[in-house]
Amino acid sequence: MAPDATDEDIARVVERVESVGGEAFVSKGLVRTIIGLVGDIDSFHHLNLRTLKGVADVHRISDPYKLVSRQHHPERSTVWVGPEGMRVPIGPETFTLMAGPCAVESPEQTLEAAQMAKSAGATILRGGAFKPRTSPYAFQGLGVRGLEILADAREATGLPVVTEVVDARDVAVVAEHADMLQIGTRNMANFGLLQAVGEAGKPVLLKRGMTATVEEWLMAAEYIAQRGHLDVVLCERGIRTFEPSTRNTLDISAVPVVQATSHLPVIIDPSHASGRKDLIVPLARAGIAAGADGVIVDVHPAPETALCDGPQALEGSDLRELASVVRRFPELLGRTPAGDLAR
Amino acid sequence: MAPDATDEDIARVVERVESVGGEAFVSKGLVRTIIGLVGDIDSFHHLNLRTLKGVADVHRISDPYKLVSRQHHPERSTVWVGPEGMRVPIGPETFTLMAGPCAVESPEQTLEAAQMAKSAGATILRGGAFKPRTSPYAFQGLGVRGLEILADAREATGLPVVTEVVDARDVAVVAEHADMLQIGTRNMANFGLLQAVGEAGKPVLLKRGMTATVEEWLMAAEYIAQRGHLDVVLCERGIRTFEPSTRNTLDISAVPVVQATSHLPVIIDPSHASGRKDLIVPLARAGIAAGADGVIVDVHPAPETALCDGPQALEGSDLRELASVVRRFPELLGRTPAGDLAR
Amino acid sequence: MAPDATDEDIARVVERVESVGGEAFVSKGLVRTIIGLVGDIDSFHHLNLRTLKGVADVHRISDPYKLVSRQHHPERSTVWVGPEGMRVPIGPETFTLMAGPCAVESPEQTLEAAQMAKSAGATILRGGAFKPRTSPYAFQGLGVRGLEILADAREATGLPVVTEVVDARDVAVVAEHADMLQIGTRNMANFGLLQAVGEAGKPVLLKRGMTATVEEWLMAAEYIAQRGHLDVVLCERGIRTFEPSTRNTLDISAVPVVQATSHLPVIIDPSHASGRKDLIVPLARAGIAAGADGVIVDVHPAPETALCDGPQALEGSDLRELASVVRRFPELLGRTPAGDLAR
């Protein structure tokens, strides 16, 4: 309460809280009075306590998310991706590399990228068929044709496929072809889309909004979980800051922060975070060392002709270096390569 | 080019640029060579010059947007909102106040808020029927029923209605009831939704993404404009920074920055920017003084019972003060109240 | 307390708080226990409650600053600047324009800029003799010679002088020549310098750190105030964000936010905030309208030859427009031009 709050102001707050079944504990001090609220936090949402006379500020103490919280589900979860026979885990015991082209451009380019991915140790193939682009004049993806190309690459390589869905109207067709649905950074707060993928019955890869707090990201996961399934993998992909030397700033701390508060797996995307090929291997190493359950990277057989994000796609010696990192580092942290457990 | 770029590296860049019909001007210095590119910038997108050997960095000099740019349309535009007889302008000659409840809760609350808005000088009624909420446990709006309530309030007060649309699947029904479609801050980069509203034939109020640059915001407007109509009004509503004393930081400079580069009208939203009722009147004054073409605010007959954003809704003496500001300030900048020109 | 805190954990916190003379009020809920602390907040600083077992988080409710707070000094203050006979106020009743060259380059340039400033309505002359520059290869100012030039310009124009001090070792010599000592944005957290100016007996213009919160800014003012005088004027000069179209983002909300919580006067600096000459007049208007007690701008007789920040210095028609704004806008908010009250 504000320093000049009256007893009447205090009584009004208490009454309001009790009116929705909550309890209010009043602590009177020399200068200020603090009121602790206990009860169903959702019912407090509509009380608008901040509008009451004499109220100086309101702090929430509990977590606003439930289904994705470790509070009621202390064990960290493992999410399985892919059809039977090529199903791979993402979780606390394993390490999963996802790789593939930023955008699906042709069957040849996709297959070649998929084979590069596999040879580097990837167990899930990523690739974009529907691309959200800042400019309406940029390449928007091949759409359904791209999904078919990805499905063919899965048959050829045995790698399950993750691909982005950008519109609730496309969820059904994407879910038909892909093994995991990706929500991109620009759609993290597209709540209609979150609910639609939540009902699609496939695991979800939820990228962090480039300016979302960890709490908002977990609330977005809660939207998906609320629709009935909890097979959500979180992906840290850089946040927007004032630093111009990288496209975004990889928030490496988000990995242990999420793991402390949510049971969901969390991976990192060094390609989109940095936008710089020379940083991908060091950042992938850092992500593994911070405890990430996986890493997702762009690979492309000919980055200089890529229709999307060529400057950050790995190939050649960089890719071999990543493969070496993926072989050596996860076991230092007691993790098994996800591919070893495929079933 | 990097300091160690070879003549061959330079030749490769020139050849690449010329291969898509561009021109490349080479400026050789003691330490570095700079290559200036001239031609169709869209064709340069796919060149991936950053991936070429010897290239140190690539800077774009021209604006990436076209239809919304002042470069080809130097006169600032006026957007008209509402059905014939109650049509009001938003543009460089006038000043427009939009006001109404954050969320439509009931016919009585909406009508009362609309009358408050009108008495304060508002000429457009705002109100949310579909609400994008960070928490799935928060009130999500009345949906179509809310649209009907808004339409009724329009009949009763003569104020055209602006309301948010959050899902491409809802565009048709919202366009049927409302006079202006609002894209909220969380959906500024929901490109499918931008295209859908671009085709709906109603003027659009495009809020800035809370972490979007001015350029990205104008690119979002370009998405709408590309679908064939240019009746887009931009709304600055605060950006995310490290400062905790306000919900977001109102980027007041965005008003003259946008006006220098785009012909579209631009208004400000001090309610959502600050989240604090005590700041709304000073920020509204600042917005008018900075040259905004309008202001949008939350009003509510009983903020303490509001289902959404009660702490920032105006009423009583605050609202009367806002009304006084709206009467006195715009004419200092040579603007006419929008209501005087309704037709 | 964390959900799994034990009674023992709670008892330990209570005991710790009481050990320094504080009171601890325990509110037990279904899931969590909240403990409200009351007492001398400084004594709580060293308790390290966050390190205690079972403690989930600690929120401070009271303001950490005292001398500059409105809590114990509800009336807003007026600071007087200048020697007797040319003393001018900065405060809630008046409006003060400060203007002058970013850097003092020569007697002629400084005098000419001072006369431009005066003709535009300025009542305080600004000018830099000691310049903090990001690059050691940039012009660093004329030093003591610059101070003398400023003092001469004061004699010639009757305008008191504000100038920056960048090193505690220079405070004495700057205080000897200038009427007001400026702490620049890069030195806002240079606590030794704050204490030195706090002892110099001259009013202080304290710029906000470009990445400081309002609370940290007020704590910096508290450092000065602690040394015995309260003649501190705060200056909002833009904060660092992700938006590249302006050098920094003018946090216009900081004006009413500061005024709600501190009794000190607050002004804005649109020149350094934006770095763009075309934005200075609109931002100055916005600042006045938001309630600022003054505005500080760069003027230069020949911006294209300026040794510092030429692109943002006003001259000619822009300066005449600013003069017109300064004549017309403040009275709308009930303010008197500071020059009318000089004594």
Added chain:
Amino acid sequence: MAPDATDEDIARVVERVESVGGEAFVSKGLVRTIIGLVGDIDSFHHLNLRTLKGVADVHRISDPYKLVSRQHHPERSTVWVGPEGMRVPIGPETFTLMAGPCAVESPEQTLEAAQMAKSAGATILRGGAFKPRTSPYAFQGLGVRGLEILADAREATGLPVVTEVVDARDVAVVAEHADMLQIGTRNMANFGLLQAVGEAGKPVLLKRGMTATVEEWLMAAEYIAQRGHLDVVLCERGIRTFEPSTRNTLDISAVPVVQATSHLPVIIDPSHASGRKDLIVPLARAGIAAGADGVIVDVHPAPETALCDGPQALEGSDLRELASVVRRFPELLGRTPAGDLAR
């Protein structure tokens, strides 16, 4: 140049550039003309090209720093710290752990912390005698007495000492007692202090300003280097972002970014970046994996009674885990423990 720039405007820019001995290469396009400048970039600083008619924007292409750049010094540097006999390296071949108490409180606490540091594998002792504190009411350090305590701990443990200097007037006394001078985050742009430590003849640990870009940080190092010595070690300690779950956001990418552009060693400070004890070990692992040349952490024998930053000080099992990380991870990246090379 702006689209409407005239031939005369272009000629004026060329003339201006040539007047200071530079070359200007004009590239004329359909819509725009681009002018590439070549020559001494420092001489271009004062041209104020942005103020010239027809100039739309100015981009710098070359690095603004020289002495600390890899451009003229491609080999990465090693900095040696400590008196003969206990001198340890920080550089590309080794890994260095620095540890100690945030603040020196007493001889006993400091010695105990130094022994904890040594047993965890640290080869340099950190400890604060002069503390820059946001609040004037917080503990400010023991000053010269603290320096003496640190020097005693060095004798007892054989660990060279790094300690912060916050005021140019204290440089001499700090340099007399300590082996390495630390510039804290709040003083990164305190140019007088940078120059003073640059002349003191001891190696410098330069923390990144919490809101400084990598380029500004390197410019600060350039200030030190300009005074004649290059024994500067950079320390990434977190930047200010909108994310509240950590005190600052550790910019892990800064490690490879700095190493790509400067020859100076770079270490990370996970304690101050996160402010959370539970994140220090994962972030230390991430820093090593990203290629950092060292890590600096807070340790304290009794964090719950620490006078400064207790919540982030390591002890007990956390410290043992850090020790294990420091033993196992650096060699994976081909690094030798710094202690093995002491001389």
